[in-house]
Amino acid sequence: MNVKLTKEQKIKVANSEDVFSIMREVLKREKRLSRQKEHFWVIGLNVNNVIAYIELVALGSVSKIIVKPVEVFSFAVAKKCESVILVHNHPSGDLTPSKADIDLTKKLVNGSKFLEIKVLDHLIISTKEYLSFVDKKLLP
Numbered sequence: 001m002n003v004k005l006t007k008e009q010k011i012k013v014a015n016s017e018d019v020f021s022i023m024r025e026v027l028k029r030e031k032r033l034s035r036q037k038e039h040f041w042v043i044g045l046n047v048n049n050v051i052a053y054i055e056l057v058a059l060g061s062v063s064k065i066i067v068k069p070v071e072v073f074s075f076a077v078a079k080k081c082e083s084v085i086l087v088h089n090h091p092s093g094d095l096t097p098s099k100a101d102i103d104l105t106k107k108l109v110n111g112s113k114f115l116e117i118k119v120l121d122h123l124i125i126s127t128k129e130y131l132s133f134v135d136k137k138l139l140p
Contacts, residue, residue, distance in 0.1 A: 003054040016132035044081035081119035
């Protein structure tokens with residue numbers, strides 16, 4: 001599901017704070033009950049790091065989500081994006097990456113190499129704060 005962005009939200013991404021400011025608003029748009037499920041979005045960026053799209057690629061339960069690499073990269077390939085940023089929420093509010101989060105990130109980074117699409121970051125968010133894999137030096 002493609003997330004509608006305002007013109008002001010189609011910004012050049014400079015850091016994780018830029019991503020969080022937009023994704024917090026996207027998450028807040030969800031109804032309160034929907035926010036209690038894990039969402040996994042992909043942000044596609046053009047060659048200038050300007051947001052080309054935000055796509056919700058998976059919707060899970062309160063504590064688990066199934067993400068397939070083909071769903072993560074298909075829109076990026078179709079839109080000819082140079083790079084992507086991965087974002088998902090933790091409904092519990094605990095932003096600590098699980099082993100599954102770390103394993104999925106490694107899998108997606110490895111897969112992205114074949115497509116020559118860079119994975120720039122993976123953020124775990126809540127409506128109040130975020131954790132960036134790059135900032136925490138967790139991105140392979």
